[in-house]
Amino acid sequence: MSQSHTPPESGQFRTLWDKQGGLCALCGQPMPRHRFEVAHATLWKKQRPSFDHIRARARGGSDKPVNLQLAHAECNWKKGRS
Numbered sequence: 001m002s003q004s005h006t007p008p009e010s011g012q013f014r015t016l017w018d019k020q021g022g023l024c025a026l027c028g029q030p031m032p033r034h035r036f037e038v039a040h041a042t043l044w045k046k047q048r049p050s051f052d053h054i055r056a057r058a059r060g061g062s063d064k065p066v067n068l069q070l071a072h073a074e075c076n077w078k079k080g081r082s
């Protein structure tokens with residue numbers, strides 16, 4: 001569970017969001033940017049954008065922006081499990 005957390009509306013978040021056009025880096029589908037864009041809190045929990053480490057921290061990946069991308073929380077979890 002340490003791989004993802006809710007990204008703050010930081011400059012880094014906005015930079016990645018703009019770069020990806022609001023699309024998930026893992027599945028290519030649009031991500032909701034705010035909780036009120038989805039009907040249910042449970043949907044938000046699954047679909048909210050999260051920071052994904054392109055190279056997992058467990059494998060020596062860094063927290064630098066070049067190693068980060070935005071992905072649905074659910075896609076991030078699935079990737080983490082596989």
Ligand SMILES: [Zn+2]
Nearest residue numbers: 024027072075
């Ligand atoms: Zn996704």
